Amino acid sequence: MDYLKGLNEPQFEAVTTLEGPLMVLAGAGSGKTRVLTMRIAHLITNGIDPFNILALTFTNKAAKEMKERIAKLVGDSNARSLWMGTFHSVFARILRIEGHYLGYPSNFTIYDTQDALNVLKKVIKDLGIDAEIYKAKKVMSRISQYKNNLITVNAYFNNPELMEADERANMKHMGEVYRKYVEACFKNGAMDFDDLLLKTNELLTRFPEVLAKYQDRFRYILVDEYQDTNHSQYLIVKALASKFENICVVGDDAQSIYSFRGANIYNILNFKKDYPDAVTVSLEQNYRSTQNIVDAANVVISKNLQQFKKNVFSENEVGEKIKIYRSLSDADEANFVSANIYELHNTQQRHFSDFAILYRTNSQTRAFEDALRKKNIPYKVYGGLSFYQRKEVKDLLAYLRILVNENDSEALSRIINYPARGIGETTQNKLVVFADSQNLSVSQVLDNLGFYAPQLGLNNGILTKLGDFWAMIKAFQVMLKTDNVYDVAMEVAKRSGLIKFLKEDATPEGISRVENIQELLNSMQGFIDEQIQIEDGDPSLSNFMENIALSADTQTDKDDDTNKVSLMTIHLSKGLEFPIVHLVGLEENLFPSFMSSATREDLEEERRLFYVALTRAEKQVFFSYAVSRFQWGKITDAEPSRFLSEIDSHYLEMINPVAELKFINRSGLDSSIFDETPSEPRFYKKKEEKKTLERNTNVPPPKKTLKPVATARIINPAGQSSQDIEVGDM
Ligand code: ATP
Ligand code: MG
Secondary structure: OHHHOOOOHHHHHHHHOOOOOEEEEOOOOOOHHHHHHHHHHHHHHOOOOHHHEEEEOOOHHHHHHHHHHHHHHHOHHHHHOOEEEOHHHHHHHHHHHHHHHHOOOOOOEEOOHHHHHHHHHHHHHHHOOOOOOOOHHHHHHHHHHHHHOOOOHHHHHOOHHHHHHHHHOOOOOHHHHHHHHHHHHHHOOEEOHHHHHHHHHHHHHHOHHHHHHHHHHOOEEEEOOHHHOEHHHHHHHHHHHOOOOOEEEEEOHHHOOOHHHOEOOHHHHOHHHHOOOOEEEOOOEEOOOOHHHHHHHHHHHOOOOOOOOOOOEEOOOOOOOEEEEEEOOHHHHHHHHHHHHHHHHHHOOOOHHHEEEEEOOHHHHHHHHHHHHHOOOOEEEOOOOOHHHOHHHHHHHHHHHHHHOOOOHHHHHHHOOOOOOOOOHHHHHHHHHHHHHOOOOHHHHHHOHHHHHHHHOOOHHHHHHHHHHHHHHHHHHHHHHHOOHHHHHHHHHHHOOHHHHHHOOOOHHHHHHHHHHHHHHHHHHHHHHHHHHOOOOOOOHHHHHHHHHHHHHOOOOOOOOOOOEEEEEHHHHOOOOEEEEEEOOOEOEEOOEOOOOOOHHHHHHHHHHHHHHHOOEEEEEEEEEEOEEEEOOEEEEOOEOHHHHOOOHHHEEEOOOOOOOOOOOOOOOOOHHHHOOOOOOOOOOOHHHHHHHHHHHHOOOOOEOOOEEEEEEEEOOOOOOEEEEEEEOO
């Protein structure tokens, strides 16, 4: 039992208290996950059959890592029989075995988001209700809220308040849609993601024998990141644990960052009420980070009213101050980050895998990917595709590919009916078959549509649609002769209906798709600027496309991910640690995001997110922000994030000139750091880089601000507060 030796006193208590309810509530990096892992090993060492242990983690990756560590402690065969995974994966497995109680086949299909949307669209169509009002994605997010709050169809129809709310939202058929959707999924023998939790709850509530079976099986239950469980997950754990009450949850209320998905911070706060005999252990020593990082993180999180006060300290080295880099633009910021990584890699023999770049929204990756590639620094984008592989980006690029090369049939088939314009699969097949038979490309047929029309066997309505589509493409091509690539791409994004289509989806994923389009447009502007500056520059669309084609190929998923810089959103970084962290885009309206400044609750969640980001770092943190960003074709002034001013200045160090920066200190804290006399910028050692900085400094960006136009409302799944989302004008 050597593993017990390395534990501090409260950790030892948590690991060795094997029976009864136990909660470890502790700050970041204090060893919660380590305790959970050791506790499982200790249970097994003490004769508990691994078969009787259930461990729930937040990601499958975390489960895999934990299993590997346990295998090292107690052997492979023991680790193999543990049930360990995310809520969704574990309960999908149980539903495969027990689903027949609810009338599901054991080989039920799990619908991904797209499958589910397709079913829903058909339901809406069959009901003959207005698809403009009942937009599938909007309806889906409402259904998801119901399900995560265990509001079944029957419960919905017994809840006048809900029905009235939907009626007020001009969606009085919502209940009917919900019913039909549930019926359709059931008929197809399918469950969507939310069903996996809802149906598990139903199974455990309606069939006491099933509940008893799993209560007896999972005598020891452990949950990591308990602060981010939603109501549905909470009830499952509660039901399973109610017989033996051997439940151990670990979490940190200061790291609850999923309330927009229905996570309920009160689950952790109410643990004592649910289990009055619970032993509560708090861990105070942070083993991950330097004192500077821990102290700075403590200061920030203390601004939140809603929290358990915790004393977190580090006995590691004091460490370096947090460096702040003020950049002139997003591209400048990305160049700084890649230059910094390059420098530390060379001068401090740092591995690339020691670095993480953390950002608030996915669309921010593009600039960093470009900058890293220029320096040949290997990287991996987590939790999503590399920027140029994302569907919406590929869709817009497909339009542009057609403008460059009409015969690109793959691109053509991608966009001919996207967004939907009534050119269905049958029509497309007819076109392709006919073109092949005549040894022509589809574009050649479209060029002479009138001539070939009699042979195509298409009705006039369809012919008109095809004609309109092709005329639109031709108009873009004409425009390309006189206008720059950015303007053309913007026109394509608008006139094709792509932007409008993407904007209909007000979910966080939908917003991020619109942001990605915006980023692609930004990259075109960057490309033009770059080409203008170089001799023999070629700002043409074909040159742009060539650059992308080459760069997109260098980043394949098949690469192994050892020794690469990690790029991920802060949400995804939860639970992870890296020696050196770059936290980027620290600007008002970006972080805290523009969605979140409206209410104190939302802002506090952003602050927790900031806390999570900061506490991922072991040795060094670099903050950066840009004073202007290119958004929707406009340079937008940006103001440093309020979170910067919430950290006392003695934890911080500015690493480049800030003479003209006006910093608004909202918290009234000491921010004299921002008034310091400018020092020589450390990271612009190379002559040409310094020159760029000077040139840029001489040309202040035009001052324009982003005009918010559309306001969408997201009601979070817990049905509590709502957030306003403003989407920039196009
Ligand atoms: P988070 O809140 O970010 O999930 P956590 O509380 O789960 O953090 P861990 O990831 O378990 O913290 O631990 C943080 C780091 O500290 C890990 O590298 C872990 O190995 C190390 N650590 C934890 N406890 C000790 C200890 N007693 N001695 C040495 N190292 C420790
Ligand atoms: Mg952890």
